[in-house]
Every structure is written in C-alpha cells, then in structure tokens.
Amino acid sequence: MNKDTMCPIEYGLDVFGGKCKSRIICVLSFKDNMRYNEIKKYLGNITDAVLASMLKELIFDDMVSRKQYNEIPPKVEYSLTNRGKTVIPILQNICVWSRKQTKNNLSKKLPPCINCPL
Template sequence: MPKRRKYDEAPPCAIVATLNLINGRWKGVVLYYLLTKGTMRFNELQRHLPGCTPRLLVKQLRELEEDAFITRTVYAVVPPKVEYALTDEGRTIGPILLQLNEWGAGWLERRGLRQKTARAA
C-alpha cells in the first residue's frame, strides 16, 4: 500500500492540488527536461540538475512515477539500463511548464540577470 501524502484528500482548491503534485525542488525541472528532450536515463537527468544529489533525484523520480507523471522502464542488461519518460498525464502539464519557463526567462531579463534573447514568433 502506498504511503499517504497530504494531497490524498480533496484539497480546498485546484491550485493547491496542482502545487502539491509538482511540489519538490526538482520535480518541475525533471518534468521540463523530459518534456523538451524526451526519454532520458538517470545520469542524463542528473547532468541537467547540478546540485541535486542522486538520492534526492531518486526520491523525486519515485514520487513522479507514483503520481503517474512519468514511467520508469528497466532493461535487463548489464550494466542495468533505466529510462524515464513522460506519461500521457505528464504531457498534460507540459504547456504550463513551458509558460512557467517563458515567464521565468522574462523575469530574469527584467532584473538584468539574463540577457534578452530572441523569441520565436
């Protein structure tokens, strides 16, 4: 039986449910990279997350898998090969993540923390 988490009961509003699902320092970033780069192996993901320990990444990946955002495929080879990919449910949050990324880039530009980049029309 999976352990109960705080969002197992009906939340007071939908934004609470959404934020609880992607709550975690690296969950949104993991989802973003799987969305933009496709299926990835553990070490590929870890290279994109400087400062994230392997233990924490495993924890975040397990929670995303438990919440049906990603799938974990294990291949019976030596050395072991494990790939992570978005599920259909995980793809539904894609447009929101892309908008968050765009908003974040604009925020950084407005504060002079990143140079303005040409955006696709």
C-alpha cells in the same frame, strides 16, 4: 494540509511543484527516454538522494514512467507519461511569466535550462 481538502491549485503544485520536479519534467520533455545519469547531468546541482526521491514521487503520481531492462549492466530509462506531457505548457507559461515579472535580469542570476527555448 489534508490532501482531501486541497484546492486544485494546491494539488497541481503538490504533483509538479516539489523540489526540482518541474525541472525534471522539463528535462524529460526534450527526449523520449533518458537514463538516470543523463537526467542528473542536465540538472547539474542535484544530489542523488533528491533526484531519486523526486523521480519516485513523479512515478507515483503517473507523471513519469520507469522502464527497467533485464540486462547486465542494468539499464533503466525514464520518460514522461501522457499525463506528464500535459504539464509542459503550464510550466512554459510559468517560465514566461517569471521572466517578465523579475526586476533583475534573470539570466544573470539563473541561466535558462540547457534546452529551454524561452
């Protein structure tokens, strides 16, 4: 679908609904800054290719910022932008809704995120 003709819901899902994007945003919401390997550790079963791609898309959409320090070894930190922080309540509501709507015990199938208060 042409991005010029998207409805607002489709736009939102395009920005934060991609593969693992919502999980990345949730993980970044618990600390001011995180390094790549720390994000990957919290996400668990994500490949480097997917994580790198999703971070690039989130940076492009101004949801995540990337700060590189000029030092050796190289140091890069990721954090949520102000725009990225506005998505947290939406994702929390989706999480609450999902837990209420599932017919099975969701925690048996998919444990909550490590830092998820829900």
